Amino acid sequence: MTNKHLLVVGVSSSGPQHRFYIERIRRAGNEITLLTPQYHSWLKDIVNTFLYCDPFNEDACVEVARACHESNPFDGVLCFYEPYVKTAAKIAANLNLLGLSIEVARRCRNKYAMRNALWQHGVRIPxxxxxxxxxxxxxxxxxxxxxxxxxxxxxxxxxxxxxxxxxxxxxxxxxxxxxxxxxxxxxxxxxxxxxxxxYLDGEEACIDSFVQGDKIVPLMTCEKVLPMKGPLFLEEMYLSPPRYSKDKMEKLLECNTQAIKALGVNIGITHAEFRIVDGVPYVLEVAARPGGMPFPMMIELLTDVDLPNLMAQLVSGVSSIPTVNIKQHVALRDLFAPKTGKVLDLQGISECMDHPNIHSVTVYTKVGEQVYAPPHPKGFRPNIASVVAIGKTSLECLESLIEASTLIRPKIEFVENMKH
CATH class of the missing domain: 3.30.1490.20 (ATP-grasp fold, A domain)
Known part of the structure; x- marks a missing residue:
């Protein structure tokens, strides 16, 4: 698909997070307009036009998008960033473009409304x-x-x-x-x-799915390898395909389908989170967007599905149902700062990247910068690095990931009274 004009609603403030999507779509020959509250210099080489508006001001965004649409019509509206899903839906609805209904987007964004809808349709939830x-x-x-x-x-x-x-x-x-x-x-x-x-005492899993009408195609199912027992729930390690029995996998996929239908999602990519208790899955939430980076990269490594352009085709009305064939195993480890402070040294990045089974290392910090650990508000996201490994078996994949990622050693000096 080429020569489409796509409106992207908002990005996160971290460069690697959403550049992957926009770069892929742009490389395919499409025009990108980004609606954002501020200029992003790290996107200037791949974004054609910047529209400035606060994405939380839905009505203002509709008018800004409409003015652009009248002179250079959009073929579709995309959103990769959780907080702006509802704004994207409202713009699409007002411009008569494909997208989630405003009510469905709200249901996926508001966890209380989501739980109510799942409960009303008999989906297992806490x-x-x-x-x-x-x-x-x-x-x-x-x-x-x-x-x-x-x-x-x-x-x-x-x-x-x-x-x-x-x-x-x-x-x-x-x-x-x-x-x-x-x-x-x-x-x-x-x-x-x-x-x-x-609190449900069980293992966690997640599924990213393609949705078009009544067609739901799971693209990637991950098990969260490390126990998720709290008190905090930092998601550190994923593996796909999961090491589940056929029966457990079938139950999980069925639960995923039930949840997506219960919420009324009929177009887009979903990211659903589950707890599995004694082999029985419970839905924690379903987001109307893909899993965060580097999930799109992982999906491509796992299946050859180009997620950014699949999403672009979907909202432009030219997509076909993707064929998902697992070609190898893939695993992710997110590295969080062990404490709040200033990065004095960051060793082992090049050694990690040199490992033959490591596909990529995304580094989020550098020497001299401040990093945070919970309960600091900025400490809940990966802030040291993300490491992606591939392998012919799950064991090879995990062993490579653990061996290589443990080479990354941040030296952090505690700093008192670091501001939010």
């Missing part, structure tokens, strides 16, 4: 309740037995998600975590509300 603001959290928690999990309703990337085992843990959460949505300026219909849910 027991849950809403605290409309942080002052209500202690009262709502008393309706559950410990352990429980708290998470912001409009959050993403496991930011401020914590398992509580006791009233003492609740005090820690109230002291150090409830202000994170305000500090990070979460926006949406319920930016300062929290979901309280029962």
């Amino acid at each position: 027991k849950y309740a809403l605290a409309e603001d942080y002052t209500k959290i202690p009262e709502i928690v008393q309706q559950f037995e410990y352990p429980v999990v708290l998470k912001p309703v409009e959050g993403a990337a496991s930011i401020a998600v914590m398992r509580l085992n006791s009233d003492a843990d609740l005090e820690v959460y109230m002291e150090k975590f409830v202000e994170i949505p305000r500090i990070l300026n979460f926006k949406g219909e319920m930016p300062h509300s929290f979901l309280i849910e029962e």
Whole structure:
């Protein structure tokens, strides 16, 4: 697909995160217009036009996009960034372009609305309740037995998600975590509300799927290799295909299909998260966008599916159902700062990249920069590096990943009173 004019709604502030998508789509011969609140110099060589508007101001974005559309019509609207999914849907709807309905996008963005829809359709989910603001959290928690999990309703990337085992843990959460949505300026219909849910003791998995009408095609299923038992849920290691039995895999895929249909998603790429308890999957959430970087790269390594251009074709109305054939194993390890401070040294990057089974290393920091660890609001995302390995077997893939990624050794000096 070439010569299409595509509107991309928002990107994250980190260069590697979304450059991969835009670069791929641009390389295929398409024109890119980026709607963004600010100029991004790291995209100047691949973005044709910048439109400046706050993506959280949905109505203003519609008008800015409409003005551009009248002089240079868009063929489709794309969004790779969780906070802006609803804005993208509203623009597409107002310009009569393909996309999720505004209500479905809202349902996928708001975890409380999502849980309600899943529950109404009989999809297995944890027991849950809403605290409309942080002052209500202690009262709502008393309706559950410990352990429980708290998470912001409009959050993403496991930011401020914590398992509580006791009233003492609740005090820690109230002291150090409830202000994170305000500090990070979460926006949406319920930016300062929290979901309280029962903790399910099991393994975690995720699935990225292609959706077109009633066709749902799983592109990549990952097991999260390390135990996800809390208190924080930093997602550190993924493996695909997962080492599951045929029965477990079938149940997981069936649950994924049920959840996507229950939410009304009929176009796009979804990223669904699950807990598997005694072989039975429960849905934690379904996002109306792909998994974060480097998931698109992993999908291509796993299946040869070019996810960025598949998405572009889908919203332009020229896509076909992708054929998914697993050609090798792929694994990811995200490296987080062990403590908040200043990076004095970062060793082992070149040695890691030299490993024959390492496909790529994305480095997020450099010597002299500050890095963060939870409960600092910036400590919930990978901030040292992401390492992707390939292999002929799951064992080869994991062994290579662990061997190579442990070569990366950041030396961090603790710094008091680092600002948010």
